[in-house]
Amino acid sequence: MEYSHIAPQFRSVMELSDLERIKFMEEARWVDYPAGNKLLDLLNGLLLKPPRPRMPNVLVVGASNSGKTTVIHRFKKLCGAPYISDDGVSVRPVVYAEIHKPDERELYNAILDNFWAPHNPAAPLAKLRHQAIHLIREARTRMLIIDEIHTxxxxxxxxxxxxxxxxxxxxxxxxxxxxxxxxxxxLQLLRLDPQYSSRFEVLSLPNWEVNPDFQRFLKSFESVLPLKKPSKLFSPDLATLIHAISEGITGNVEYLLQECAKEAIQTGSELIDRRLLEKNQWMRPTNGSRERIL
Structure with missing residues (x-):
């Protein structure tokens, strides 16, 4: 069988066992879409800016599970991979850190953890700051990314x-x-002081609407789901239902379709149809959570 609905580079996966196909499906995999690609281009342009006293900064916002961090990790992989320079320096073009509480030490500890640098988390703030700045300069870093800034x-x-x-x-x-x-x-953080809002351009990663771009995304996503039969997720009927269940949030779309595909493999149906999507409407977010009735 040719499996023409599967991307050519993944058709060999169709010869694997059910468990192996499920494992393949659960691996992180990038699927192109306009908003994500536009954000990648904007970040790459920012990375190439020459140094100057007041560099442009951005705040990337979107709904929870909208794919922000996925895009950031894609950018790191494409443009921020560490390398050894011609003069023997271990260069880290992009430094990424997550923070989870409103504390300056948390900020610097997260940066130092990213460098795998030995440090005392309880050290004086000035010492942590000095160590982080030294490592960033030493690594010739050209961009600093701080995730979960809303915390x-x-x-x-x-x-x-x-x-x-x-x-x-x-x-x-x-x-x-x-x-x-x-x-x-x-966004509330930028309203604390006019200096903050003047320093940051806001980039918003929007939720999907039911339109041709969403249908193209579903078609691309289907091409990496290792199902033996075509589901035609991009059809108007299924696209509208998927959008309603996921609320147009990229991460919710991916979770819904992966769970449905997993069930399709396990039951032998080998496709995602309206019945299977409706059965999994429990995945519709309610107050930010999902509840499955067992």
Missing amino acids: VNNGSPTKKADVMNELKMLANILQIPLVLVGTRVA
Whole structure:
């Protein structure tokens, strides 16, 4: 069987066992889509900016599970992979760190953890800051990405301002672009001080609408699902149902289709149809969570 609905580079997967096909499906895999590709292009343009006293910075926002972090990791893989320079320096073009509470030490500990650098998490802030800045400069880093920035909003007004001022200072000292990533709650941080809003351009990763772009995304996504029969997820009927269940959020679409494909393999139906999608409407987010009745 030719499996013309599967991307050519993945057709050999169709000869694997059911368990192996499910394992393949659960591996991280990039699927092109317009908003994601546009964000990749914008970040790449930012990375190529020559140093200057006030570098452009961006805040990337979107709904929870909208694919923000997936795009960031794709960018790191394509443009930020470490390498050894001609003069023997271990270069890290992009440094990525996640923070989970509104605290300056959390910021620097996350950066130092990314370098696998020995450090004392409880050390004085000045020492952590000095060590992080030294490593970033030594690695000739050209972009600093801070993910989950919306968690800073959990702090008091003073703690929020402290973290944002620390980030502003880092951008000034290092003269590299700063990319903050978070949910739309993070927009509140830019309203704390006019200086913050003037320093950051906001890039929004939107939810899908039921349109040709969404249908093309579903067709591309179907081409990496190792099902033996074509599902035609891009058809208007199925596309509308998938959008309703997922609320147009990229991560929810992926989770829904992977779970349905897994069941299709296990039951032997080998395709995702309306019945299977309707059966899995429990995946529709409710107050940010999913509940499966067992």
